Amino acid sequence: MTSTSPADREVVAARLLAGSIKRSYDPAVDLDWDAPLVEGRYFLPPTVLSLYGTPMWESMSEAQRIELSRQEAANILSVGAWFENILLQALLRSLLHQDPTSLHTRYTLTEMGDECRHMTMFGRAIAAMGVKPFPLRRHEAMVANLLPKTFRGTMLWVAALIGEEIFDATQRRVQNDPQLQPMMSRVMRIHVTEEARHIRFAREGVRRRVAQSHPIEKVWVGSVQGVGGLLLQRLFTNPTMYKRAGLDPREARRQALANPYFRANQRRGFDSLAAFLEENGLMRAPSRAMWRRAGFL
Template identity: 80%
Template sequence: MTQTTSPPDRESVADRLLNGSVKRSYAPVVDIDWDAPLEDGKYFLPPHVLSLYGTPLWDSMSEAQRIELSRQESANILSVGIWFENILNQALLRHLLHNDPGSLHTRYTLTEMGDECRHMAMFGRTIERMGAKPYRLRWYQAAAVNLLPKTFRGTMLWVAALIGEEIFDATQRRVVDDPQLQPLIARLMRIHVTEEARHIQFARAGVRRRIAGTHRIDRVWVGTAQGLGGLLLARLFTNPAMYKRAGLDPREARRQALANPHFRANQRRGFADLAAFLEETGLMRRPSRAMWRRAGFL
């Protein structure tokens, strides 16, 4: 169903989000107790959202192995977050070249970029603090990542932002209060959820505004290409390197993860709100729907 209501005025949206940023923003360097010890027996992601939860491999693991898997999956997701927010900031900088530097829209865009810079620092410091190592891009992945910001323009910029933000955000909201979670990770998630809520509102308003005045060809292109995000995320969420670091056979672990109904259900829950938004705005096309389904998000 295509969105028919009038799109929000971007200056009024930016004004509201700027006021929200003044009232509730964080500086992780002081808002997280980096000296607090990790708690023995706590997970770095709750067991029920881990990719291998409920599989034969999971049943064969000791509690210590399961906690180590949670450390590696958390470090992997935080590394992906750093990559994405780096890409988004580059794309937003290009976007600002074509906007009034004195507008409220520009001011909020710069505010969001500041948030994302603090998030990248927070993610990197958390990986170090929890005793893990970041996951690095291979040379061909780095080459692709350096090209992506140049392709995120117009409607695609805001849809890409939502793909990178909403799925992570939905999962964080479900698990942030889990008693099995390390306090360090719970605090990181609470900060991220609060600030990402504004970023998601900004991107959704951008999508609505763009599709109200864009050509049908652009809607078809964006509505088709955005499905690639599902295939990419499915690969990133089952990174063989994290299984290897956790002491598992990476091929067998990834095979079981991709076939795991618990993991698929978590993917679908994380994507549900964004899928509904893409359907509502007419940006879920048959090819993209097939790609999200193949990746396990539908």
């Protein structure tokens, strides 16, 4: 659906609401949190870990590799929780200017409910792993507190896609990997199912805004959204997770950033979103350069 009239917005919301009624989850009851972890299983498949295939990886024991997967998974879930928090704040602000009786508003609230449950699910998963979450550093927290105030119009929907699609693409590839802990497979399946609706909602929001907004907004968003790539690169190679896994954090991060397997995974995760941004005129030269520098292009 590419039409951008207000009536179409309501049609999209109605379909997504129907999907939410048919297939939504409550992590409190849809995951067996009391089930023990399976000895020898990974928390993320080896092939998507940042150090896979590096000299450091080759020197690690199987137990060290599994521990790295535990820390990387906890880091990604922590990032996911912080992002959901920022998105929720931005969506709630946007509702101040929406018709409270519209289906669009009703689906926005439904998505917010999904995201609240996802944050709960991520937190419980980290606890079940037996590790601590990865907190935001002071400067990251300052930026995180400002972002919800800047996510408006086209930028709101593009930011939602950056935070959702790259994670979603990876989860879709690995959710059924036999090496995964059953708990992690279940978390990914639930997240993928519900995020599919969120991504559809955000993509339609982008198309509608691009058609209706001033060209200057399109140029501005297309020029600055690449900052998301630089931020994700930093978060995906958080030195603290290497330190917690018993590795030299500086050398581990250096090898991860130079790792062709890691770069290939980044590009694979960004492929679909990159094509969508190009299609809608939202991949300008500055952003393209930032995504390329971050290893996603």
